[in-house]
Amino acid sequence: MSSRHEFHFPGLVFRNLVNRPYRTIVFVFSFALIAATLFSSQYLMSGAxxxxxxxxxxxGADILVVPEDYAAAGQSVMMTGEPNTFFFEDSGYRKISGLPGVARASPQIYIATLFASCCAAPVQMVAIDPETDFTVSVWLKENPGVTLGKNDIIIGSGVIQDTGxxxxxxxxxxxVVGQLARTGMGVDNSVFVRFEDAYVMAGESRQKAASALVIPRDRVSVVLVKTDPGRSAxxxxxxxxxAVPGTRTIVREGLLDAVSGQLEALTRLLYGSTVAIAVVSVxxxxxxxxxxxxxxxxEISLLxxxxxxxxxxxxxxxxxxxxxxxxGSLAGIGSAAVILAGFQDFIRIxxxxxxxxxxxxxxIADGGIALLLPVAIGGISTLYPxxxxxxxxxxxxxxxxEP
Amino acid sequence: MIEVLGVTKSFRGPGREVRAVDDASLHVGKGEFVLILGRSGSGKSTLLGLIAGLVRPTSGSVRIKGNDIGLLSDNSLAELRAREIGFVFQFSGLLPTLPALENVLVPTLLCRGGPGTRSRAREILARVGLTEREDAYPATLSSGEMKRVAIARALINGPSLLIADEPTGDLDVDTEYEIMDLFRQLNLEGMTIVMVTHNPDLACFATRLYVMDRGKLGLEPGPFPAKDREPGNAAAGAPDDE
Incomplete structure (x- = not known):
C-alpha cells in the first residue's frame, strides 16, 4: 500500500543504518556479545x-541412602553417571524397609563397567531388584510389552545400541529390551539389569573378563526410598x-542444592561476564x-x-x-543457541x-531476558548523545x- | 510576510559582549526577493537565523505572517519552519545516507498533511534539472547538483517563504547564475525569498536590498544593475509590497 508521503520514518532509519556500515557492525557485534553471554547463562541454568x-x-525416589563415605560418589552417579562401585551392608536395607514413614524401599547395586563396544567411556551398570524396584518398573509400565527378564538389559539414552x-x-x-528417554542426568549413561544377572556376570568375569568383578551377595550400593504421603523426606x-549407622541420605532437595552449588560457580562466571560486558558496554x-x-x-541540526x-x-x-x-541481540541469541545446542553433550560432560x-x-523466556538487557543498554547509551x-x-x- | 522590529542579538565574547545584530529592523512583503548583502562576520547569517526562528533574539521581535515567533514554543516554531519556510544553506546540507530523491522527501516526514509526495519530488527534481540523478547519493553529486537537490528539498512542502544563506557561495560563476535564475523564477511565481550573500553582483536579482555592516542593517535604494553579467532570463521589476 502506498501512502501520500511515500517516504517513511523507518525508511530513513534503515538508510542511516545500512549506509553507515562500520558503526552498524560495531554496534551489532557489541549487542550480540552481550545478548549471547546472557542467553548462555540463562540457557545453562534452564537446561540444568x-x-x-x-x-x-x-x-521416583524421595531419599537416596548411600554408604557414608560414598555420598559424593552416589550423587555423582545420579547426576552425571560417572561410574562407581561401592557397597554397604544389606542388613541396612532390611532395617530401612521397616522404618516408619518409609512407603517403599528398593536396593540397587552400582557397578562401574569396563569399556564396551556401545560406548566411548565406561558406563554405570545399575542392578535392580525387580521385586521392589520402583524406578525402572515405572518406565516398564509406560512401555507395555517390555519386561526385564533373564539377561535382559535396559539402556540409558546415551548408550548406543538398538533395542533387540x-x-x-x-x-x-x-x-537390549528397551532404551530410556533422555533426562540429561546420570541415568542417560547407565544400564539396568536384574540383581541375579549381575551376580552371574560377576561370577563369570574371572574367566571371561580382563579383570574380575566381585559383588558381595550381602551388600548393596544404595537404597532408594519413597516416603509415605504427607511425611517429610x-x-x-x-x-x-x-537407624542405620554408617549411611548418608540424599533427599530430592539435596540433589537440587548440590546441582545449584555446582552451577553456582558457572553462573557466577557467566552472570559476572554479562555484568562486566554490560558495565563496559554502556x-x-x-x-x-x-x-x-x-x-x-x-546533519541533525540541519534537520x-x-x-x-x-x-x-x-x-x-x-x-x-x-x-x-x-x-544484534537476535543474532547473538541465535548464534549462542546454535552453539549451545551443538555442544550440549560437551557442556554436560x-x-x-x-x-x-x-x-x-x-x-523463549531466556531469549526475552537476553533481548531486554541489550535494548536497555542501547537506550541508556543514547541518553548522553x-x-x-x-x-x-x-x-x-x-x-x-561552514567552510 | 516578515517583520523584524529592533532586533538585537548579543553573544558573550572573550571579555566583552559582541552584538552580532544590532537593533535591526526589516520588512519583507509577500512575493518580494530581499537580498541582504554584507561581508563575512557582518551579522547577516545571524539575522537570517533570527528570521527563521533558529536563533532567539536578545531583544526585539520577529513576526512571520503575523506570528511573533519569540512567543512560539519550540514545537510550534518547528512546525512553522516545516510548513512555511524552505531553507537553503551555503553548504548543501544533504543527508549522506539518502539518495537525492529521498533527501528531497525528508521534509515530508516533518510536515504531515503537506503537499510533498514522491511524484512531486520527481517533478521538482526535474525542474532543477536533476531527473537523471534522483538515485545518486550526495557523495557522487557535484557542488551545483547538491545545491539544486537542497533547493528541491526546500520546495517540497510548498513553503511560502524561501530563506537562503549564501546559497551560491561555493559555486562557480555559471552554476551561481543558474541557481540565481532558478530563484528568480520561483520569485516570479510568487515565492517570497530572503537571501544573504557577500557577492554584490547578485544585487540585480533583488527587489529590495539591505546592506549589513558590523551588525547594523541598512536599506539600500535601488535600482541594482548587474555589474559583470546579466542572467539570461532575469526579469526586471519587483512585485508590489504587501
Missing part, C-alpha cells in the same frame, strides 16, 4: 533445572541415618554514540532547521540504536552437571560547519 526435574522425577541387539559387559551377553532421612556504546552523534551534529522537532531527532537516534540492539535442552517456553543534540543551538552548529 529442567534436566534435574526430569531426572529426579524419573528416579546384544551388549557385552564383563564378557556376559545382555539382550527430611525427617524420614534423619530417622534412617539414626560507556563504550555511549562514547561511540556520542562520537557518531557529534559527527552527525550538523531541526528544516522543521524537525527535538522529539523527531530523539526518535531517529533511539530508533537507530534500538534497531541495532534488537538485530565438561561441566559435570545434569543438562538437557531447555523447553521452548524456557528458551540525545542530551547533546537537544541542547545544541542548531543554527550555530550549522554555521560552525
Amino acid at each position: 533445572r529442567e534436566s534435574l526435574d526430569e531426572g529426579v522425577s524419573r528416579l 541387539r546384544d551388549l557385552q559387559f564383563y564378557g556376559h551377553t545382555f539382550h 527430611v525427617s524420614v532421612a534423619d530417622e534412617i541415618r539414626r 560507556p563504550l556504546l555511549g562514547v561511540i554514540s556520542a562520537m557518531v552523534t557529534h559527527e552527525r551534529r550538523r 531541526r532547521a528544516i522543521g524537525a522537532k527535538k522529539s523527531f531527532v530523539a526518535r531517529i537516534v533511539l530508533a537507530e540504536t534500538l534497531s541495532l540492539a534488537v538485530t 565438561s561441566l559435570e552437571i545434569p543438562f538437557t535442552t531447555p523447553s521452548a517456553a524456557a528458551m 540525545l542530551l547533546l543534540v537537544t541542547r545544541s543551538e542548531p543554527y550555530e552548529t550549522i554555521r560552525r560547519g
Whole structure:
C-alpha cells in the first residue's frame, strides 16, 4: 500500500543504518556479545533445572541412602553417571524397609563397567531388584510389552545400541529390551539389569573378563526410598541415618542444592561476564554514540532547521540504536543457541552437571531476558548523545560547519 | 510576510559582549526577493537565523505572517519552519545516507498533511534539472547538483517563504547564475525569498536590498544593475509590497 508521503520514518532509519556500515557492525557485534553471554547463562541454568526435574522425577525416589563415605560418589552417579562401585551392608536395607514413614524401599547395586563396544567411556551398570524396584518398573509400565527378564538389559539414552541387539559387559551377553528417554542426568549413561544377572556376570568375569568383578551377595550400593504421603523426606532421612549407622541420605532437595552449588560457580562466571560486558558496554556504546552523534551534529541540526522537532531527532537516534540492539541481540541469541545446542553433550560432560535442552517456553523466556538487557543498554547509551543534540543551538552548529 | 522590529542579538565574547545584530529592523512583503548583502562576520547569517526562528533574539521581535515567533514554543516554531519556510544553506546540507530523491522527501516526514509526495519530488527534481540523478547519493553529486537537490528539498512542502544563506557561495560563476535564475523564477511565481550573500553582483536579482555592516542593517535604494553579467532570463521589476 502506498501512502501520500511515500517516504517513511523507518525508511530513513534503515538508510542511516545500512549506509553507515562500520558503526552498524560495531554496534551489532557489541549487542550480540552481550545478548549471547546472557542467553548462555540463562540457557545453562534452564537446561540444568529442567534436566534435574526430569531426572529426579524419573528416579521416583524421595531419599537416596548411600554408604557414608560414598555420598559424593552416589550423587555423582545420579547426576552425571560417572561410574562407581561401592557397597554397604544389606542388613541396612532390611532395617530401612521397616522404618516408619518409609512407603517403599528398593536396593540397587552400582557397578562401574569396563569399556564396551556401545560406548566411548565406561558406563554405570545399575542392578535392580525387580521385586521392589520402583524406578525402572515405572518406565516398564509406560512401555507395555517390555519386561526385564533373564539377561535382559535396559539402556540409558546415551548408550548406543538398538533395542533387540546384544551388549557385552564383563564378557556376559545382555539382550537390549528397551532404551530410556533422555533426562540429561546420570541415568542417560547407565544400564539396568536384574540383581541375579549381575551376580552371574560377576561370577563369570574371572574367566571371561580382563579383570574380575566381585559383588558381595550381602551388600548393596544404595537404597532408594519413597516416603509415605504427607511425611517429610527430611525427617524420614534423619530417622534412617539414626537407624542405620554408617549411611548418608540424599533427599530430592539435596540433589537440587548440590546441582545449584555446582552451577553456582558457572553462573557466577557467566552472570559476572554479562555484568562486566554490560558495565563496559554502556560507556563504550555511549562514547561511540556520542562520537557518531557529534559527527552527525550538523546533519541533525540541519534537520531541526528544516522543521524537525527535538522529539523527531530523539526518535531517529533511539530508533537507530534500538534497531541495532534488537538485530544484534537476535543474532547473538541465535548464534549462542546454535552453539549451545551443538555442544550440549560437551557442556554436560565438561561441566559435570545434569543438562538437557531447555523447553521452548524456557528458551523463549531466556531469549526475552537476553533481548531486554541489550535494548536497555542501547537506550541508556543514547541518553548522553540525545542530551547533546537537544541542547545544541542548531543554527550555530550549522554555521560552525561552514567552510 | 516578515517583520523584524529592533532586533538585537548579543553573544558573550572573550571579555566583552559582541552584538552580532544590532537593533535591526526589516520588512519583507509577500512575493518580494530581499537580498541582504554584507561581508563575512557582518551579522547577516545571524539575522537570517533570527528570521527563521533558529536563533532567539536578545531583544526585539520577529513576526512571520503575523506570528511573533519569540512567543512560539519550540514545537510550534518547528512546525512553522516545516510548513512555511524552505531553507537553503551555503553548504548543501544533504543527508549522506539518502539518495537525492529521498533527501528531497525528508521534509515530508516533518510536515504531515503537506503537499510533498514522491511524484512531486520527481517533478521538482526535474525542474532543477536533476531527473537523471534522483538515485545518486550526495557523495557522487557535484557542488551545483547538491545545491539544486537542497533547493528541491526546500520546495517540497510548498513553503511560502524561501530563506537562503549564501546559497551560491561555493559555486562557480555559471552554476551561481543558474541557481540565481532558478530563484528568480520561483520569485516570479510568487515565492517570497530572503537571501544573504557577500557577492554584490547578485544585487540585480533583488527587489529590495539591505546592506549589513558590523551588525547594523541598512536599506539600500535601488535600482541594482548587474555589474559583470546579466542572467539570461532575469526579469526586471519587483512585485508590489504587501
